[in-house]
Amino acid sequence: MSAALFEAVPRLARTLSRVELGQWPSPLEARSVIGRTVFIKREDRSALHYAGNKIRPLEMVFGAAKRAGRQAVWATGAYGSNHALATLIHAPRVGLGTGALLWPQPPSDTARDNLLASLSSGEEIVFCRSIATFPARAWWLSTSRPRAWVMPPGAATPIGALGHAGAAIELCHQLRQHRVESPARIVLPVGSTCTTAGLIVGSFLARELGVGMTTLPDIHAVRVTPWPVTSPVRIAQLAVRTASLLRASGGPELNLTLRSALARLTVHGRYIGAGYGRPTRDGLAATRDFEPHGPWLDSTYSAKAAACLIDHLPQWRGPTIWWSTKSSIELPALDERRVSQAPQRVRRWLQS
Numbered sequence: 110m111s112a113a114l115f116e117a118v119p120r121l122a123r124t125l126s127r128v129e130l131g132q133w134p135s136p137l138e139a140r141s142v143i144g145r146t147v148f149i150k151r152e153d154r155s156a157l158h159y160a161g162n163k164i165r166p167l168e169m170v171f172g173a174a175k176r177a178g179r180q181a182v183w184a185t186g187a188y189g190s191n192h193a194l195a196t197l198i199h200a201p202r203v204g205l206g207t208g209a210l211l212w213p214q215p216p217s218d219t220a221r222d223n224l225l226a227s228l229s230s231g232e233e234i235v236f237c238r239s240i241a242t243f244p245a246r247a248w249w250l251s252t253s254r255p256r257a258w259v260m261p262p263g264a265a266t267p268i269g270a271l272g273h274a275g276a277a278i279e280l281c282h283q284l285r286q287h288r289v290e291s292p293a294r295i296v297l298p299v300g301s302t303c304t305t306a307g308l309i310v311g312s313f314l315a316r317e318l319g320v321g322m323t324t325l326p327d328i329h330a331v332r333v334t335p336w337p338v339t340s341p342v343r344i345a346q347l348a349v350r351t352a353s354l355l356r357a358s359g360g361p362e363l364n365l366t367l368r369s370a371l372a373r374l375t376v377h378g379r380y381i382g383a384g385y386g387r388p389t390r391d392g393l394a395a396t397r398d399f400e401p402h403g404p405w406l407d408s409t410y411s412a413k414a415a416a417c418l419i420d421h422l423p424q425w426r427g428p429t430i431w432w433s434t435k436s437s438i439e440l441p442a443l444d445e446r447r448v449s450q451a452p453q454r455v456r457r458w459l460q461s
């Protein structure tokens with residue numbers, strides 16, 4: 110999380126800790142997309158090391174884990190999880206042990222590259238045979254390693270989402286330089302729901318603190334994981350729980366209820382295509398529209414959010430923010446020896 114949240118609400122520092130992992134603020138760029146101006150929030154350039162949007166919750170969770178005296182932080186997710194990879198890369202930078210519990214997903218180039226990088230990190234990785242065995246393995250992990258903090262997929266918890274609430278405050282400061290008080294909308298992919306819920310809370314907080322967003326933006330979350338994981342009610346519930354944590358930690362009371370959160374949220378279901386990790390034709394077409402100037406879009410997340418943006422831009426009025434989530438920082442170097450030690454079924458998946 111950027112320092113923006115703690116600067117806006119200094120009292121939080123009494124009860125919450127964060128570690129600095131990113132390069133803040135992440136850039137905000139005004140860009141022409143299909144002939145319309147769009148502000149691109151370059152979360153893809155959030156850190157010097159591979160990270161993307163995943164780094165903001167990690168700053169908060171690592172801070173909380175250290176405060177609680179935990180020695181390691183474990184990530185959970187699919188084989189190609191950006192969240193798991195970012196955890197394996199960044200936890201050792203702040204003196205935390207780490208590991209990942211992963212389940213298989215449809216193969217794609219970006220998922221393969223991520224898993225190769227995760228294996229190359231040399232950190233411990235436990236592989237589930239399928240997503241069905243994940244809950245039991247996660248329970249086993251938590252009970253067998255009491256000194257480790259085990260995150261749910263995407264760190265989708267109130268403490269993680271607070272990291273993204275800070276991004277909304279940061280965005281307001283940047284928009285001022287463009288003479289924009291309130292964006293009309295923010296468009297982003299929704300996977301675990303952490304980023305979307307955090308941005309809802311951050312918008313309400315910015316309005317409450319008077320730093321911007323006098324009119325609350327509409328949050329257009331483009332589903333990349335199936336219902337019910339990304340159901341609007343689930344996202345709104347996380348936003349409400351995050352607002353409660355903010356209040357309990359010394360922040361202001363926000364007028365954020367299930368109803369008021371849902372009123373700001375649209376979940377777009379038609380861009381997911383055949384499912385998580387499966388590229389879509391609309392996504393590939395959107396990638397070509399972005400290609401001349403970047404950022405580069407991945408087929409699992411950002412291409413699907415871009416497809417939604419491009420579909421709606423001609424009808425939308427007012428400033429639009431597009432959240433660029435997939436890290437554009439190069440992946441760490443491949444370590445063939447470590448990759449060769451992966452279980453056979455995982456190596457087979459890498460070759461599929």
Ligand SMILES: Cc1ncc(COP(=O)(O)O)c(C=O)c1O
Pocket residue numbers: 161162190191192263298299300301302303304305410411434435436
């Ligand atoms: C590149 C990228 N974009 C977007 C998302 C979705 O963010 P969230 O999980 O916070 O909903 C993810 C989640 O893994 C991601 O890796």
